[in-house]
Amino acid sequence: MKLFDFALLLTCVASATAHGGVYTYNISGSIYQGNPWHIWDYGPFYGNGNASGIPDGINSIQRRWYFWPLYDVSDGNMTCNFDGVATTNSLHAPVAAGSTIIVQYNALQFTLTTVDKTIWFHQYGPLLVYMARCPGDTCQSFDGKGAVWFKIAQYGLAPGAVNLRGPWLQASMLEGENATGFQVTIPKDLRPGNYLIRHEVINLQSSTDYGAQFYVECAQLKVEGSGDKFPNEEYMATFPGAYKLSDPGIALAGNEISDGDLLPQYNTTDYPFPGPPVWNSEI
Ligand SMILES: [Cu+2]
Numbered sequence: 001m002k003l004f005d006f007a008l009l010l011t012c013v014a015s016a017t018a019h020g021g022v023y024t025y026n027i028s029g030s031i032y033q034g035n036p037w038h039i040w041d042y043g044p045f046y047g048n049g050n051a052s053g054i055p056d057g058i059n060s061i062q063r064r065w066y067f068w069p070l071y072d073v074s075d076g077n078m079t080c081n082f083d084g085v086a087t088t089n090s091l092h093a094p095v096a097a098g099s100t101i102i103v104q105y106n107a108l109q110f111t112l113t114t115v116d117k118t119i120w121f122h123q124y125g126p127l128l129v130y131m132a133r134c135p136g137d138t139c140q141s142f143d144g145k146g147a148v149w150f151k152i153a154q155y156g157l158a159p160g161a162v163n164l165r166g167p168w169l170q171a172s173m174l175e176g177e178n179a180t181g182f183q184v185t186i187p188k189d190l191r192p193g194n195y196l197i198r199h200e201v202i203n204l205q206s207s208t209d210y211g212a213q214f215y216v217e218c219a220q221l222k223v224e225g226s227g228d229k230f231p232n233e234e235y236m237a238t239f240p241g242a243y244k245l246s247d248p249g250i251a252l253a254g255n256e257i258s259d260g261d262l263l264p265q266y267n268t269t270d271y272p273f274p275g276p277p278v279w280n281s282e283i
Pocket residue numbers: 017018019020069122
């Protein structure tokens with residue numbers, strides 16, 4: 001274990017937080033298992049999560065991913081986590097444009113010696129969903145690079161929040177036994193084809209040392225329908241590249257959002273979402 005990882009681990013234990021990502025996709029009522037990361041095989045306990053020799057994971061619509069958050073918005077893993085490259089899991093889930101996808105999150109609560117599969121822990125920060133059209137007949141060889149990502153949804157504060165301490169929708173959608181899940185509707189007029197869908201959670205409750213945490217997972221979809229709309233370039237973003245640490249909605253992190261006196265930057269209900277505007281398929 002590298003000293004740096006060990007320090008991060010201690011930080012997380014001390015703050016009783018944990019990390020994780022999307023475990024299951026409910027697509028119009030059909031459940032698709034995610035692609036597990038096998039922490040016990042290649043987590044920080046046993047080496048670098050980006051080391052070679054990593055198993056591809058099970059057959060799944062989901063690209064493989066690593067439970068640890070990203071801190072560097074220029075990291076190549078900002079595309080689709082864990083190198084962004086398709087694995088042997090070439091499944092695509094059929095989904096009708098205009099229908100709903102609900103994903104459920106799990107997290108690992110860890111001590112220095114054990115790993116327990118639990119549920120999501122973070123509460124502060126936005127949820128965002130992007131899609132990218134895959135060239136050709138399959139997403140299998142598409143790495144998601146380039147200005148190909150358009151945003152289809154974003155969720156911030158819950159109704160009734162009086163400042164950026166929330167509550168945030170992240171808490172009610174992802175955290176706890178009664179979490180509703182992260183729900184998004186595929187734009188109803190979107191042109192049919194193969195797409196990657198990229199779910200992203202940003203955790204703004206983090207230390208001055210580390211700043212915002214990004215949790216990203218991608219899955220492969222086959223969008224069906226008769227729509228003919230597709231976003232123009234003003235809606236397109238690259239990952240990495242779409243975000244900067246100085247973006248107002250990201251720079252907010254790094255001061256304790258949940259404790260002590262309310263800092264002036266948190267005394268607002270106007271959260272500036274990072275990234276491009278949401279495309280709703282009507283343009
Ligand atoms: Cu975490």
